[in-house]
Amino acid sequence: MAAAGLFHSIYGTISYRLQSTTFEDRARVAKRIGERAGRLAWLFCVTDRSGFFFQRNAAEPTLWNFVANELIDVTQDELTDLIEIEVANLIEQIPVERATSRTVARFRQMRARAGDRLSASVRQTMDAFVDDVEAALAKAEAVG
DSSP states (O other): OHHHHHTTTTTOOSSOOOOSSOGGGHHHHHHHHOHHHHHHHHHHHHBOTHHHHHTTTOSSOEEEETTTTEEEEOOHHHHHHHHHHHHHHHHHHSOGGGOOHHHHHHHHHHHHHHGGGSOHHHHHHHHHHHHHHHHHHHHHHHHO
């Protein structure tokens, strides 16, 4: 899954449009990073990521491919991996110093929606991030 995380936006995403390569290079990318990682990277790039959390309890999860305007069948394992890549992506994008109480609420909501889909290490990372944000907010409030 680490390779999928590293390549998570190689084709661009719904909010990050810059592509490092095109969809026509999927086979080459998969050959380089592995079939599973290649599929996860592609799924991350072409799907509406909010679906990751809403599909977690579905017996046969599907995600919306906004590029092709169609549903894609995914496995429960793929869904779990996509959720974890999304959590890492968000933590990487939001510096603790710029996070707000809304950020804390969003992470708590994601954690609740993901339920048991998150590995222990990702749960711990989310908790540590929320703790850091809350500490920074308390410090800013005490100073201000």
